[in-house]
Amino acid sequence: MHNNVLRNTGYTETLQYQEQQSDRKKRTRTRNRNIIWFNPPCNDAVSTNIAKRFLNMIDRHFPKGSTLHKHFNRNTFKVSYNAMPNMSRIIAGHNKKIMGSTANLQE
Secondary structure, three states: HHHHHHHHOOOOOHHHHHOOOOOOOOOOOOOOOEEEEEEEEOOOOOOOOOHHHHHHHHHHHHHOOOOOOOOOOOOEEEEEEEEEOHHHHHHHHHHHHHHHHHHHOOO
């Protein structure tokens, strides 16, 4: 078809398709998953299942028809509790840091 059009317009060259052969194997691309982690602090005094409530909020606010459902759904969010030191340890460490820096200034 293309050769006929070229001949009708005055060109004398002919087009031929030559398939290129490659010696390399075609590699399949591995796709990295974009996962968003939610790490609430763990506390034995809290009886609410925070992970369940969080995932239910994701389902409620980003339903199937939402434009953001592609990015925010149960497959892209993972929940893992974070074990943190108790409050007295945090306050003691903070006080030690503050008192250590003021002791250096007084000397």
